[in-house]
Amino acid sequence: MQNEELELQQEKSPEQGKTGKDAPVHVPHKKDAHANPAAPPNKQASVAKRTDSFLYGIPQLGLSRVERQVPLNEPPPMPANADLKYLGKPTPRYDGVAKVTGAGKYTADVYLPGMLYARMVGAGVPHARVLAIDTTAAERYPGVRAVHVIQHVLGNAELRDPSKERPSRYPIVRYMGQPMAAVAATSQAAADEAAALVKVQYDPMGFVVDRDAARATDAPSVYPGPADQGGTAGGGGGPANVPQVGNVHGPERKNVGDVARGFAESDVVVEGEYYTQVQTHSALETHGVVADWKAEELTVYASTQGTSSVRNELSEIFKLPKSKVRVITEYMGGGFGAKFGAGNEGVVAVELSRKAKAPVRLMLDRREEHIASNRPDSHQKLKIGAKRNGTLTAIQLTSYGTAGVGTGAGTAGPATNMYNCPNLLTEEYDVFINAGPGAAFRAPGHPQGCFALEQAIDDLAEKLDLDPLEFRGRIDDSPARKVERQIILEKTDWRNRHRAGADPGPIKRGIGLSQSVWYRFVNLNSSCEVRISKDGSVELMSAVQDIGGGTKTMLAQVVAEEFGIPPQSVVIRIGDTRYPIGPDSGGSVTTGSISPAARNAAHQAKQHLLAAIAPSLGVAPDQLEFKDGRVSVASDPSRSYSLRQAAAKMPTDEVSARATRVPDYTRDKITYGGVDYVELAVDTETGRVHVERVLGVHDCGRPMNPLGVISQINGGILQGISYALFEQRIMDRGKGYMLNADLENYKILGAREVPQIDVILIENYIAQSSTDAAGIGESAGIIALAAAIGNAFYNATGVRMRRLPMTPARVLAALGKTDQEMHA
Amino acid sequence: MNRFTFVDCTTVAEALDHLKQGSVAKAGGIDLLDLMKDGIVSPSMLVNIRRVKELHGIETSEQGLSLGPLTTLSELAAHPVIQKTYTALSDAASHAATPQIRNMATVGGNLMQRQRCWYFRSSEYNCLRKGGSECFAQKGENQYHAIMGNEICAMVHPSSTAVPLMAFGAQVELTSKKGKRTVPLNEFYIRPDESLLDETVVKSDELITRILVPAPAAGTRSAYQKYGEKESFDWPLADAGVVLVMDGNTCRSASIVMGVAAPTPLHAKAAEVVLAGKTIDEATARAAGKAAVDSATPLEQNGYKVQLFHTVVYRTILLASGQLKRDPSAVGGMA
Numbered sequence A: 001m002q003n004e005e006l007e008l009q010q011e012k013s014p015e016q017g018k019t020g021k022d023a024p025v026h027v028p029h030k031k032d033a034h035a036n037p038a039a040p041p042n043k044q045a046s047v048a049k050r051t052d053s054f055l056y057g058i059p060q061l062g063l064s065r066v067e068r069q070v071p072l073n074e075p076p077p078m079p080a081n082a083d084l085k086y087l088g089k090p091t092p093r094y095d096g097v098a099k100v101t102g103a104g105k106y107t108a109d110v111y112l113p114g115m116l117y118a119r120m121v122g123a124g125v126p127h128a129r130v131l132a133i134d135t136t137a138a139e140r141y142p143g144v145r146a147v148h149v150i151q152h153v154l155g156n157a158e159l160r161d162p163s164k165e166r167p168s169r170y171p172i173v174r175y176m177g178q179p180m181a182a183v184a185a186t187s188q189a190a191a192d193e194a195a196a197l198v199k200v201q202y203d204p205m206g207f208v209v210d211r212d213a214a215r216a217t218d219a220p221s222v223y224p225g226p227a228d229q230g231g232t233a234g235g236g237g238g239p240a241n242v243p244q245v246g247n248v249h250g251p252e253r254k255n256v257g258d259v260a261r262g263f264a265e266s267d268v269v270v271e272g273e274y275y276t277q278v279q280t281h282s283a284l285e286t287h288g289v290v291a292d293w294k295a296e297e298l299t300v301y302a303s304t305q306g307t308s309s310v311r312n313e314l315s316e317i318f319k320l321p322k323s324k325v326r327v328i329t330e331y332m333g334g335g336f337g338a339k340f341g342a343g344n345e346g347v348v349a350v351e352l353s354r355k356a357k358a359p360v361r362l363m364l365d366r367r368e369e370h371i372a373s374n375r376p377d378s379h380q381k382l383k384i385g386a387k388r389n390g391t392l393t394a395i396q397l398t399s400y401g402t403a404g405v406g407t408g409a410g411t412a413g414p415a416t417n418m419y420n421c422p423n424l425l426t427e428e429y430d431v432f433i434n435a436g437p438g439a440a441f442r443a444p445g446h447p448q449g450c451f452a453l454e455q456a457i458d459d460l461a462e463k464l465d466l467d468p469l470e471f472r473g474r475i476d477d478s479p480a481r482k483v484e485r486q487i488i489l490e491k492t493d494w495r496n497r498h499r500a501g502a503d504p505g506p507i508k509r510g511i512g513l514s515q516s517v518w519y520r521f522v523n524l525n526s527s528c529e530v531r532i533s534k535d536g537s538v539e540l541m542s543a544v545q546d547i548g549g550g551t552k553t554m555l556a557q558v559v560a561e562e563f564g565i566p567p568q569s570v571v572i573r574i575g576d577t578r579y580p581i582g583p584d585s586g587g588s589v590t591t592g593s594i595s596p597a598a599r600n601a602a603h604q605a606k607q608h609l610l611a612a613i614a615p616s617l618g619v620a621p622d623q624l625e626f627k628d629g630r631v632s633v634a635s636d637p638s639r640s641y642s643l644r645q646a647a648a649k650m651p652t653d654e655v656s657a658r659a660t661r662v663p664d665y666t667r668d669k670i671t672y673g674g675v676d677y678v679e680l681a682v683d684t685e686t687g688r689v690h691v692e693r694v695l696g697v698h699d700c701g702r703p704m705n706p707l708g709v710i711s712q713i714n715g716g717i718l719q720g721i722s723y724a725l726f727e728q729r730i731m732d733r734g735k736g737y738m739l740n741a742d743l744e745n746y747k748i749l750g751a752r753e754v755p756q757i758d759v760i761l762i763e764n765y766i767a768q769s770s771t772d773a774a775g776i777g778e779s780a781g782i783i784a785l786a787a788a789i790g791n792a793f794y795n796a797t798g799v800r801m802r803r804l805p806m807t808p809a810r811v812l813a814a815l816g817k818t819d820q821e822m823h824a
Numbered sequence B: 001m002n003r004f005t006f007v008d009c010t011t012v013a014e015a016l017d018h019l020k021q022g023s024v025a026k027a028g029g030i031d032l033l034d035l036m037k038d039g040i041v042s043p044s045m046l047v048n049i050r051r052v053k054e055l056h057g058i059e060t061s062e063q064g065l066s067l068g069p070l071t072t073l074s075e076l077a078a079h080p081v082i083q084k085t086y087t088a089l090s091d092a093a094s095h096a097a098t099p100q101i102r103n104m105a106t107v108g109g110n111l112m113q114r115q116r117c118w119y120f121r122s123s124e125y126n127c128l129r130k131g132g133s134e135c136f137a138q139k140g141e142n143q144y145h146a147i148m149g150n151e152i153c154a155m156v157h158p159s160s161t162a163v164p165l166m167a168f169g170a171q172v173e174l175t176s177k178k179g180k181r182t183v184p185l186n187e188f189y190i191r192p193d194e195s196l197l198d199e200t201v202v203k204s205d206e207l208i209t210r211i212l213v214p215a216p217a218a219g220t221r222s223a224y225q226k227y228g229e230k231e232s233f234d235w236p237l238a239d240a241g242v243v244l245v246m247d248g249n250t251c252r253s254a255s256i257v258m259g260v261a262a263p264t265p266l267h268a269k270a271a272e273v274v275l276a277g278k279t280i281d282e283a284t285a286r287a288a289g290k291a292a293v294d295s296a297t298p299l300e301q302n303g304y305k306v307q308l309f310h311t312v313v314y315r316t317i318l319l320a321s322g323q324l325k326r327d328p329s330a331v332g333g334m335a
């Protein structure tokens, strides 16, 4: 089984890389990380194969065919979307009505008999040793059934050498709000009130919550020695075993060619510094679980992006066989990368349930949610050299970012992977501060990296006197983005844009764009079972969860296409580890990983059906055809049956098949991307920026459900605008307290900030699996928007915005209307 | 711990019977419940006045407007006479908070809401207003704080309706068991240098029973404008109400109030002086805007608000005089 171990680890995505303490992590900026993680060759060789001819390419560039070796029981190659009935067609959300009517039950809607309610106790200081925790008053509080004191905190980095720190009975507090203990009671009010009675005695230490201040040699140390983030399933974590001096962890260095030579050979150089802020995930549904500990089985309803990741972590921590841990996620209210594994709240809820012998619900409140995870900030220095002919000669990026008490603030992904450049040097540093840990967040590192890279590319284009679109054409090899740029040219006023800052008067308009890059990850832990019952009904089962991206809808379409029946008639049962294992939803792996398993299972179930009814029809199974929802005898088309009629002929009440994702057909390096175009207006007297129009042109292999894909891109574009203009964590430097851990002063764009959005999808057939599907979650606008807005801002005003978010305070500072600089 | 009794009243007399030490009136409950959940206030009794009929209703007459304090912001925004004659007031009411909040929030509660300051509103900080010895905003994170009158305490009062009401010279009728008194809104709010523990002149046994707005003089035109970081669901960074009494193109008198510039809504007296007797054009409006912020004393991070007030004052003057149809930075794209 060694091979299989290796295989599973190889294809971990950046968002789900860490389920165990020392599982290897693929950070997306490692060039080898996005090589298609197919099985090792020796393994592939052992599988019997046939050769099929597949559709290949992008319609706009002309489709061709390629031959691939595929395992024998793969279904036949799938035609282009234009030739399909349900796939590639806009399909309304499978559970949309249930969601809007409230019939869909989210974790916080789960009520179990005798269920208790829990509240965690967070640290009241940002950095301290804990001398004592007194829970007596809480225990005595009316209604309280259990109190638990946390022995090990998840999410924080861990010291490489634990002896650097004096042993402590309780975990060292490294940020304000760090989970310390928890209380379960018969009502939420009682739990909240009892939690406030837990008394903690601290021996405070110096703290720092500002990235710049933390880099100073005399800054208080968050860790007394080198530390690496590990032991959570949250992903996003940074490199281990890099140097660490004080709070500065790194660099992780990547060196290709020789940048010094590259700059020496260049005709023009641009150099700039860029600052991005900490963004918190702010999913509408906070993190939380309902845990029900029973001797025979632990059942956990979890708001998670990975039912399997929760099961794995709980089974490891509680030393339970996986067969006795069941995790259920039927409806999920968003995660954006912050919800993998059990989390502190999951572990604590299970502890409380075990102690109280009753089910326990623990949902984080909004403050806890803001503190539990975030997208790290950044301070990037980027230098790019180019020749007059518009080829790049060198890229050099140094970045410092803080993931609080964690790591993973690297930003080099776009600089490494977007453009052709022979010489590259990137050095990424994490800076520890006393604030909640960073976690994977929709395209980790990429919005930050693009904010720098894509503005620098525009600056370079200006110096080279080239149109920024044309310039990108010279340095970008991606055929998909080539088509995307062409579409932008055709559908917008790009060619007529004015020179920077040309508008007279206080309101200045501008247009700009940015590209994005993301990678193909596939998770082979992707299985489905498809059942056909004698009444002709069809259902699919998998542990995969739908985190809001529309996985249920997409699976229904896949099965529907295979059987020729409407998607609404297929029953999709997912989000339960009792079903065949599903991939964790991170790194945009879900659709690309699970859809081939669904199709293969449906295809094989269909074969089983034909085999089962062939005898009663007096023909051999291979004489039966399944087409457009009907079974017919090939030699006698008059003998044709609906699925229901055919199923009624089965000798048993049910046939089913189960299939698991096979590795991609080849090991090609595959990336996805998009080009986002923005029109905006800047009021130079108020510093307000209004995004007026966005056109996003994106690719994601075969678009399975255009409605769902466009919805993801709409969401990514809005989240990107929100990141660019509004969202920021504000820490009080005096006390280490997050001042805006709410949805009032943590500002997220609302209805009135929504511009006109148009999305155009291109089809990109890559001939890699039985569906050729790919994910869209990460490359869906969030990566490019801040940079596109920055470029449009420059076109409007002639001034570069180097700091996010672009609030009136920062915009007026950049425009020289106030002499104060907001700290970032 | 939030343990309290809740009494539902139907008459002012009944409500006044209950208003004593420890109890507090609840109108829409928007601000009050937030303060209770955040542990800033913990009244032992909530006196619900929402069902008191006599405190509802908008009356218009030749003398002016008489507003029941339970009039919601939505009702203010939708009233045709207010829209026409007291435009700044309907504009302010329609731009506060969110549609849902405006349906619940009352004008009395809106005037009485506590100031905004994240240090004041967090139980983590025992600031001057809570009997502590420090204003954390002075050296802390103060990007949203006051740029004037901020030496002692830098909170801002965010009431959008107070801004035009003050500009129109409104009076507030207060009733207690001892009787009634009427206070000009100009004297309603208490500055930090006067007291740190009281924010308004309203005593704990008093209710606002009426808000009276005098009928504007002939030739009056008004406007209100608010800037937040975003349009949906946000607090003002700067807002202004302007009431001009015009004689043709000449401004006979101007009343200009700035919202979140100081711990209380503030008359921009220097700007009013600039306009008096002048022809309103962009140059005079800008001069007035500049005068409005001449005395600003910004803190470390809120210098940008000086520019915002300069802009909001000059543009609201032009909006009031009709020389600007809509603020170029208003919702729905810039003009």
Ligand SMILES: Cc1cc2nc3c(=O)[nH]c(=O)nc-3n(C[C@H](O)[C@H](O)[C@H](O)COP(=O)(O)OP(=O)(O)OC[C@H]3O[C@@H](n4cnc5c(N)ncnc54)[C@H](O)[C@@H]3O)c2cc1C
Pocket (backbone or CB within 6 Å): A744, B024, B025, B026, B027, B028, B029, B030, B031, B032, B033, B069, B070, B095, B096, B097, B098, B101, B104, B105, B106, B107, B108, B109, B110, B111, B112, B113, B114, B158, B159, B160, B161, B202, B206, B207, B208, B209, B233, B234, B235, B236
């Ligand atoms: C997200 C958000 C954004 C907001 N944005 C704005 C904004 O832009 N502009 C703005 O102005 N406001 C804004 N608000 C605040 C909101 O408008 C006020 O909280 C609301 O108007 C308070 O009215 P209420 O009736 O709910 O008062 P309550 O919460 O019921 O009462 C508030 C206070 O007034 C007292 N009170 C109420 N009625 C009387 C009375 N008749 N006599 C004596 N005392 C009384 C109460 O005792 C209490 O102390 C916002 C609020 C939120 C949550």
